[in-house]
């Protein structure tokens with residue numbers, strides 16, 4: 001019951017119904033109402049809910065040991081998951097460090113980068129450049145890299161204030177450049193920032209290869225990725241890919257980096273890596289970085305639950321499921337279907353200004369005017385309102401403000417990678433119904449053609 005007293009708090013009070021159970025792409029509340037998990041929670045439940053094979057493997061591990069401290073024992077689940085992770089990531093990324101979530105993964109990546117720099121006699125390097133908008137987590141280190149004003153502002157005096165560059169939001173550009181040239185233009189912003197800061201002070205650049213919560217599945221032009229890699233190499237700046245949301249198959253490759261043939265220096269994983277079966281994350285880096293740190297006395301960092309055997313057994317079972325059910329291939333195939341359906345919405349709803357994404361990480365953005373891409377009036381609170389209308393109708397999607405958190409509304413549609421064509425059609429019916437209701441509320445006629 002929603003009126004049961006609660007002693008819990010999150011970002012706000014929680015008016016939602018109690019969850020009863022999940023099954024595949026569906027969640028059921030205690031009243032028996034069914035919801036399509038159109039955002040995999042927060043882009044987490046990549047293999048769907050209550051996968052019986054994963055649960056059986058977790059149960060088998062539970063019967064043996066649920067915890068064994070990493071300083072006291074090696075465990076097979078953690079060794080096997082590390083080996084599997086290395087096998088699934090591009091060559092050159094062959095050392096794994098486990099954590100329990102995305103913010104921890106990002107912080108771990110940055111601290112590994114720093115310790116590596118120290119081993120190279122480059123103690124002057126400490127600045128980590130990131131993009132605006134972006135999301136990298138909510139702990140202080142990760143928050144300082146995050147480009148989303150409402151989350152940062154209260155804590156700004158307590159952080160270093162790491163340098164930012166504009167995220168490549170080329171869909172807002174009104175210049176005459178080709179996409180290729182725009183990609184290079186945004187990459188040059190990174191070069192300019194490194195030069196301005198003093199290359200000897202810059203440790204790393206961190207980016208989401210496909211944007212997540214803060215940009216809404218932003219994909220840069222192809223030219224951007226290779227040029228950013230070149231620029232980092234030119235100045236000895238480490239390239240960190242935050243694949244917390246994009247990793248583990250979400251975009252139709254195990255790492256989004258593979259779409260562009262990029263090998264980052266360090267990759268952060270979480271979300272789909274444990275896929276909601278266990279709090280789990282990892283960083284994956286090359287031995288080239290890790291071995292000197294171990295030789296110099298070790299990585300001065302670690303969390304109590306790192307490499308927890310139960311979490312790792314879950315993660316291993318998730319990766320096996322991805323392979324055995326070809327879920328990464330399904331993400332690529334169904335991503336195309338979903339993207340086509342979302343693009344078709346633009347014929348009916350003039351307030352949808354952009355549709356973007358990769359694989360099953362897709363998003364659409366509302367605008368007041370497609371020509372200028374001016375956002376809707378922030379007071380409409382459209383990002384919350386449409387989510388609510390969809391929720392009432394049994395569809396869960398995920399939204400945020402787009403333009404750094406102050407204005408703009410985007411919606412992530414990122415269902416579990418097991419979704420079928422029929423289930424996409426089912427999801428779209430509810431989404432259209434919610435969009436119709438939203439259009440009626442703001443008094444905006446829809447085009448009847450679609």
Ligand SMILES: Cc1ncc(COP(=O)(O)O)c(C=O)c1O
Nearest residue numbers: 101102103135136137212244245
């Ligand atoms: C790209 C990215 N990095 C880091 C995080 C932080 O992860 P967590 O909330 O598990 O700490 C998130 C979470 O949304 C994310 O999307």
